[in-house]
Amino acid sequence: MDPATISALVRLGIELTGAVVKIFRSAGQEATAAELEAILQRADATAQSIIDRANAELGTGPTPPPPTPPPPDVSTNRAVVEALRQSYPAFMTPAQCAQLTNAVCIRLNHGGAVPWVLQRAPYGVDEQWQGISLDRITDYRTVVRILGQASTGLAIPEWTEVREGPHGAPVHIDWPLVPTMAPDPDWEDS
Amino acid sequence: MRRWGVVGLLSLLLGLPACAGNPGPTQHAIFAEQMATAIAAAQETEIGFARAGKITAEDHRKWQLGFKSIAQALQLYTQAIRAKDPVKTSGAFQVMARLLTDMSLTLVPQISDAKTRAAVQVTLDAISAVLSQWTATVRITWTPPPSVPLSALASN
Numbered sequence: 001m002d003p004a005t006i007s008a009l010v011r012l013g014i015e016l017t018g019a020v021v022k023i024f025r026s027a028g029q030e031a032t033a034a035e036l037e038a039i040l041q042r043a044d045a046t047a048q049s050i051i052d053r054a055n056a057e058l059g060t061g062p063t064p065p066p067p068t069p070p071p072p073d074v075s076t077n078r079a080v081v082e083a084l085r086q087s088y089p090a091f092m093t094p095a096q097c098a099q100l101t102n103a104v105c106i107r108l109n110h111g112g113a114v115p116w117v118l119q120r121a122p123y124g125v126d127e128q129w130q131g132i133s134l135d136r137i138t139d140y141r142t143v144v145r146i147l148g149q150a151s152t153g154l155a156i157p158e159w160t161e162v163r164e165g166p167h168g169a170p171v172h173i174d175w176p177l178v179p180t181m182a183p184d185p186d187w188e189d190s
Numbered sequence: 191m192r193r194w195g196v197v198g199l200l201s202l203l204l205g206l207p208a209c210a211g212n213p214g215p216t217q218h219a220i221f222a223e224q225m226a227t228a229i230a231a232a233q234e235t236e237i238g239f240a241r242a243g244k245i246t247a248e249d250h251r252k253w254q255l256g257f258k259s260i261a262q263a264l265q266l267y268t269q270a271i272r273a274k275d276p277v278k279t280s281g282a283f284q285v286m287a288r289l290l291t292d293m294s295l296t297l298v299p300q301i302s303d304a305k306t307r308a309a310v311q312v313t314l315d316a317i318s319a320v321l322s323q324w325t326a327t328v329r330i331t332w333t334p335p336p337s338v339p340l341s342a343l344a345s346n
Contacts, residue, residue, distance in 0.1 A: 031216040039219040040268045046226035047261040047268075050233055054258035057237065058251060 218271045218279065225286075225317075226264055232313045233257045244306040249297060256293040260286050290318055 031039065236257070240250040263285040270278035294314045301307040 031219070036215055036219055037272075039216075039223050040272060043219065043223040043226045043268050044265055046223070046230055047264040050226070050230050050261035051258050053230075053233060053237075054254040054261070057240075057254045058258075 215271050215274060219268070222264060222268050222271065226261070228317055229257060229260055229264070232317060235313055236310065239306050239310065244303050245301060249300050252297055253293070256289055256297070260289045263289065287318075290314060294318065 233254070236245065236250070236253045239245045240247075240253075245253065263282050267279060267282035267286065270282050294311070298307060298311050298314065301310060
């Protein structure tokens with residue numbers, strides 16, 4: 001085997017090992033939407049370079065890259081969250097949360113697999129709901145906790161803007177909320 | 191023997207993420223990026239062999255068509271990740287795996303030079319190991335399909 005071949009194979013081995021390490025290290029972690037997009041763009045760029053290189057070898061013209069999908073429309077979700085912030089100026093801490101007896105939770109589901117759910121407090125304290133930021137609203141199965149009185153204080157017109165996903169149909173929410181709604185079985189997984 | 195050693199080692203290493211649970215979009219994206227890099231390296235290797243006259247011009251054309259198709263499937267994969275669509279993600283992944291299987295089954299045996307054939311097989315087996323283990327990691331079903339004639343690729 002010539003040195004160039006050995007070099008190429010060693011390089012490939014390093015690349016694959018790097019893939020293993022990166023994937024393993026990232027297990028259980030989720031990048032932000034911007035970080036995720038950056039990774040995907042690098043993958044797309046490398047894939048496109050493979051296509052261009054193949055075209056050059058084949059003597060054919062360049063293949064135009066596929067159209068880039070539009071970025072997720074988070075304006076609706078942001079509007080919802082902003083409305084919540086106006087209604088309830090502060091997202092409470094888990095400790096404060098635990099003291100409430102009439103809180104409402106709304107899950108904005110972005111994957112389409114699990115319908116939105118509404119549940120009534122009291123809930124177990126879940127640290128991951130603390131300090132939720134607008135950026136996380138773009139994540140799959142983002143959970144938004146709304147604190148306050150279930151039957152008062154929420155402006156119905158704003159709730160009609162809640163959607164199941166960035167491009168999904170508006171979610172109909174019955175009003176007032178009823179306590180008989182079945183709990184979400186995988187609520188704890190969120 | 192060396193070939194299986196490489197594949198076995200990679201499989202062992204790649205088994206680690208499987209213990210970490212069901213991966214999310216981030217893991218998919220990292221896999222896509224690293225897979226693209228690995229395929230690019232494999233393409234470069236094949237071009238080197240072709241330049242050295244180890245692979246015929248006609249086979250070289252088929253190889254490049256294969257790499258091109260895998261890269262296109264990879265772009266569909268990234269689009270599916272963006273859309274957070276598990277069905278399309280799985281579909282694009284399986285297209286990649288199938289193309290790789292086809293290349294391994296139909297193109298490698300055509301390489302007359304034994305050393306070159308072995309080297310290329312190692313390259314493809316390594317990538318196949320990544321794909322297979324990733325299949326197990328994300329818990330999607332991938333049954334290696336019967337070989338599809340490369341003429342299907344040539345029509346692209």
